[in-house]
Amino acid sequence: MTTDEGRAVAPGLVHDAPGRRSPGALAGAVASEWTKLWSVRASWLSLLAGLVITGVFTYYYASIARINGHPVEAVGNAAASSAVVTQFAFVVLATVAVTSEYATGTVRASLLWVPRRHRVQAAKALVAAAVAFLGGALFAVAGTAVAWAAFDGRASFDAGTTLGQVLAVGAYQAFVAVLTVGVAFATRHPAGALSILAGLLWALPSVLLGLGGETLAAVNDLLPYGAGGHFMRVGGGAPYSTATGVLIVAAWTAAAHLAGLYVLRRRDA
Template identity: 30%
Template sequence: MSTPQPQTHQQAAPAPNWQPAPGTTYTSPIPITRTHLGHALASEWTKIKSVRSTMWTLGVFLLLVVGIGFLVAVNTSDNDYADVPYTIPAFFGLILGQICLITLGVLVVSSEYGTGMIRTTFTASPQRHRVLTAKLMIFFAVAFVVSALAIAFVGLVTSGLHGGSSEVSWAGTVVKGSLYVSLLGVLALAVGSMLRHSAGAITAMLGLVLVPAILPAFLMISDSLRTVGEKMMEYNAPNALARIFEIDSESGTGGPQLGLLAGLTAAAIVGAYVLLERRDV
């Protein structure tokens, strides 16, 4: 019988400690590109156009503004537009349609917190302020363009139905009306960034829009609170839109109301930036 040979275990030789030759540096074959705001804008544009909530909310918004506007235009006469712009029918749709933009503004940011995807976003783009800036810019652009197209379309349809004989310019109402509802949506986005909760942010925004429209009826009962009630009625969202669409030309064209909303939106955006940098994800 043959004697079994003892097995020997060979150890792999350690890999040499590779170092570049003196005086040379290592260059990665992977191209390195410095990130900038354009990359964040492209990312946010991809997000907002690929989620179902955007299509649903904007679809309902267009249905309300155009649909209600068409119904109002059909049930009015040529004489109704003697001293008012042809975009008046769009006002009635915007009263409800603004809720869609408020909802979308909140969901643009709060949905990422709800699913936890915001961690991935901030890992890919550690500059948090850049992400929020991109969200604000993309959302405002989408909301303004969609609103302007809807209001302008209603104005064109109304003008065609009623002869286009009115000499009142309605281009300003398209711009200011779109700007007002878009700023409401941006304000909702900032509130959503601060609260990080969809239901809470939407509820807060609905309260901000609806309470000033309802509360003046109770405040004006008291003589001491009548002034507060009158101011609240003057600056609430429905009356602000009514002034922008020049339903009553003697009450102004909505400039102060638009300025107040712009100020509130700017303050909310500042608060969103501050909290974004101070809090953990």
């Protein structure tokens, strides 16, 4: 039996008849990826590290603002700012979800079970996005609580604004997770994927902002974290609307996803 991409598969694995559930269908692939994600210790360790980093970063951010007498700002900005560091918890989680299978060779079994390759990538992306959204939102809630205590009166709290920021942080982390899945499929190696993502999400923005200047700041505004920072934080005079910031991050995510899919389809496992 052959797939839609011309590869032979074991008989009985794919059944696309109406009304019949196929092991190779997207729902089955998502269930499989969910199980595999939580069977890897690195997933749990990444989330634990992200939670600890959130607490430390938000406490530091709020304490500095209090000590230096910065103008009162939204308490959720501390959690939003921590995403520059905590995003790497989800980068590692999503990278491991892809590259661990290439390292062990189990990706061949995954592609045999789900021979339509776009479903394999879509399943990993959906699972990583769901975990990152929920994890990012929970990190933001924890970070906001820590920051509120550390600000000691130097922050404002509005329930609607804070909820919006919590959801925005979760959405940004979900985008980062899907972007990571695409890069990981394109590189197939953890060192390569992490190098690209560290450069794109942290090193390049740091260099651009460190050098200063309106032109370099405008370039940073078009990068994933630059745009994400604008729709996660409130105040500060963003150069474009929240919707534009979301679309910029979504465009980067889509580009990475398509690049990963191209490599997955063109190269043998």
